[in-house]
Amino acid sequence: MTSREITRGVAAGAATTLAIGALAFLGAGVAGAAPASITWDDGSSRFTRTVSNTSPAVGDTITVTTKFDRTSWVDEFIYNVKDRHPSCLTYVPGSAKMGGSPTNTDDVNADEGNGTGYVRSSWGVTSWVVQNRPGFHASPEYSVDYKVGPNCPRGVALTTGMDYGGSLGSGGYGNKGPSINMAKTATTTTLSPVTGARVGVPSNLTANVTGGAAGDTIEFKDGTAPIGTATLDGAGTATLAWTPTVRGGHTLTASFAGTAFANASQSAPITVQVAEQNATSTVAIAPITGAQVGRASTITATVNPAAAGGTVEIRDGAASLATLPVGADGKVTYQWVPAAAGAHSLTATFSGRDGVVGSNTTASVNVAEAPANNTDSTTTLNPVGAAAVGTATTLTAKVNPANAGGTVTFKDGGTVIGTGTVGADGTATAAWTPATAGQRTITAEYSGAGTVNASSDQESVIVGPGNGTGGPGTGTGSDAGSLGSLFGS
Template sequence: MAYRAIARSVAVCAAATSALGALAALGAGSAAAASGSITWTDGSSQFTRTISDVSPAEGETVTVSTQFARNSIVDEYIYNIKDRHPACMTYVDGSAKMSNGTTDYPYANPEVVADEGNGGGYVRVSFSATNWPVMNRPLAHQSPVFSVQYKVGHDCARGTALTTGMDYGGSLGSGLYPTKGPSITVGKSTSTTSLAPVTDARVGQAATLTATVTGGSAGDPVNFFDGTAQIGSGTLDATGTATAQWTPTVKGAHSLTAKYPDSASATGSQSAAVAVQVADQNATSTVALAPVSDAQVGRASTVTATVSPAAAGGTVELLDGTTSLATIPVDAQGHAAYQWTPATSGAHTLTATFSGRDGVTGSTTTVTVSVADAPSGATASTTTLAAVSGAQVGAATTLTATVSPASAGGTVTFKDGGTVIGTATVGSDGTATLQWTPATAGQRTVSAEYSGAGTVNASSDRTSVVVGGGTGGTGSFAGLGSLSGGK
């Protein structure tokens, strides 16, 4: 039959209309699918449109089907179908199919338009003139059913009736029913909220609170509470995470929760309570540098920093101007000492910075030291650091430095990178040894700094050491060179 482009209008008196589509629940999704169906007639044609769940939740898949039937002996052939859906719902690939009641015929490549610009999209399929005859009702098995599936998206409005419909063209004309329905009302998502553990909380010190929400949207607020008192708020990012800074004012036990309030897309939720023990406020430290009166180019002088309150823990970094000289562990008396060998005369600004330790804040101090020229007639020295092999994490390794001239005396400071390992006295044979227990694996630079003594100037050497992870031997590199007369 020839195609007649005659637009049909929906009959005022439909044969039967189900109100299920209009009565979709407005709650947070449905525990069981609530299908909706509408039947209407247009001339001698009858259409039944069914949606498997008219009140779905975000992420669920709904099936939309339309049955075509005739109550006339005149057959109609369907040429094309355009199934209309809300733009926030996504077509499920491969789901479009036509069924004649006994056999399903998938439609592999429908035309899919996600959004026409009017808040709706469609899936369109076309058939040949001899496919899918719609015959009179007694031959119901020949009344074809077109079905398609959509997935409910996050950006679907909640609690709002979203229209669906369909258009089609056939041998007897065309039918335009873009809002016939049933409508779909997406319920709010059910949210969950969790609060990450909070560690190292301390009075007067900011701690980061981190909440994770499922079901929410980026930009939604999350509020944090200590008991019933709100202590901060944040907004969800794209990963569903919100953070806030909390500075406790009272030590002791605290019970923290995170609350996600009702939003346009999800129901509210609250995390389980997280118990947090807040420690007392950090004690304030001071660090002082003892006067250095004998500083001289090429000779080591002892620089001593004293931390108060005195106790072992933390480190002191010593700088000459902007140059880091060493990082020294603080001992039980609060002292950190270093053998400093100036390379130039004149005024030097020494800075000692205490890192702080558990319960104690950091601090810093600065002094100016006058460095004299090197004495005339001084003797140059050489320091040689023996190659280190077989170093392993957690195992003691002997470091050996040899100073020439051998009878000079003085001390050798050994360093792992910039951190002082310890100091050893140079023996009568010119050697100084120290036990070193590496804490981390990998390639390290170990150095030996000779202090100088009497008329003998300072010198240094360094070597590269490969430290194994504690499961076997590793190689090492030879010394990187002896630096006579200074560092």
Template structure:
């Protein structure tokens, strides 16, 4: 019996479940392979179409094959074109098309098909008795889940053509398996916002995550690049059990994070810092800057600045009053700030003041200051710093600093000598400064020295000192 010039689709096709042996690349979901195959005849041609995985997950790569054979004792046919039809949510894998296992470039493709063209002869009684056409696709996020998605093929040859666009096997994409992880929460305080952050795999942008404190729902967040957040403001202190729950969607199963116990502390008390009024400031003469921190208690530091320049960092004593003896170097208005760093249970705060500085008084005597450091300073070992002021009978004070941190302020005795105890807190090269406030008819001056502080008491570190020169010199 001869073949018809145009093939017809015949009904009553039976599906055969056979193992195809094609590889499946695991995606978001995890499941054992479920290959599928259908076979049918049309005229004197037999067809077998196999899908390597009929229940894939998002991101999986599946391979389909179309086998073409002729019945015995019939004429040969030359296959000129095979068009594989697939759901539009699948994406053709570049370079995957093969004919009889050998790579074959595509003749054309579209959102729901891939086509190869050529000349492949199929003989009924001698080799080659069949040809197999393969195509691979990646399962996309846009595939509907749990719905049978039709597949098929069409072909054209020397004896006619056939349209089997929905022959199958159908593909049913399974729902994603999701996971949810809640980021660690630390430093939570009553009345203060803490950001809860949940990372979800298997979800999609816009999906909902619910955040809970025990059985109480706090609120929701939408996934954005796999992360959902919620601004949580605890109202009570103590232990809170937090959990994030990713809700079930049409494309992904629900999941939730492990419980996380968070300790919420009482919120920090607010502080205020004030700067005492400053009057009579002059170039080269000392002026006391005084910052009062409320609530008063020891802890934290006050950083004094003149504009952008840091003058000193002063530890806050028990009475909350931090002072620094400032010697202005230039006349005019100076923007002074005092910034409290905060301490455990208390927030930081800042005060500002504008201080008018007059020109240096005429007729004052210049002074010089020379700073020295006790031998072999070591971290944690008590030592001393001292300064010699000339002339030595004008009185006044010397402020000693380690970098910007005030060590102590000492009075200048009748011989021009001032000394203070110093227990180094940091090893390495340190810069020690002595700032003389000036006295009656005598201008201020300062000096610096570089000191090498050893790692600890008893380690044998040595004092490597060298003067860095007067800061104010002997200007008159």
């Protein structure tokens, strides 16, 4: 054996480099290359290393193969091979093979601390021979598979190489190649449409970047003026609240500046029409006098600016009394029957409507005890029977005593759906057209009148999906009678 054969790493600089099947290079990546091989001689040993894809994408699996040959008649036994790779590649367990057979003796170091790792395999000293004699030729190959990780640097040469030990010495070729060169990931940025934008009102801007990573920064602009920045989440989405200050058309874009791993991109511009700022509103409760337990008092709430749209919810303290649609005159009315004497705090909350923000107000009302000689009443809600979406149904309630007068308010849950005047026969009716299918609780609240106390009744109603399949109601409060039916006492 020559000294060069005993310590082959020393002679690496004098190796002869040959190209096989692709561009040949030493320690330098070629963007866009697919397979690449490099061959070199060290003494009478010849090595050929092949990388199946030198420009892979994240998630690809690449195979690195080292072939051993001899240029003289002296045989060499291979004892071990250490394949060196960038630490951003992950060894595929069980993939190391010598001569096509699994090695089953792998020593894996994912990162030696210098950005490289290795996979080392060894076997019996006479297992693999390299021969080049008349009638005897053997060129064993060692191969390893790696998975490409997302943290691989882009646009730089990532070195591969190998070391080995054999019967004629050892060789160290840790940076021999071929190297791997990953291009930056291409990205696309899209900006979602924005609707309903108004001066002074926040609207969400949403951008999505394919090819970006969580934590990457997105900049939003209105024309050339920066709006602000946001970071991508794990789904590649960034959201920023934008509060326009000027009405009219605005041209918005979202830009991804790019990173060490991904190229920059910008969305197509979108045009957003910004309307005038929402108008403010006020809601007022008209003064209520003479309120007493068991007798209805009319609550009137007025929304300004007056127009139909939105709802007003009336509350007595924390208890919701009713939710009513605002009429064209901006008003809602509700027949309130107090259940307890003393001070009550009424609240009217306007939901707002298109172009008008909501508002609320409170009013204090003193409620007197009911006169001891008042007469109790009973209210009976007739079974509704079949009810269906989009079909008008007549709600009928019977008040006793029949000649008491007053009104009956009908509710679907907490929403007022109609009011009927009690006739001389004690009957009050209202038309109801259900908008959605499902089970409903319909309540009939009698206001009381004169010396006759209020009362209520309710039943469950099944509303069908518009084909008349709604089932009959199951009355739960018939003849419940008196004030206790209304207030659960």
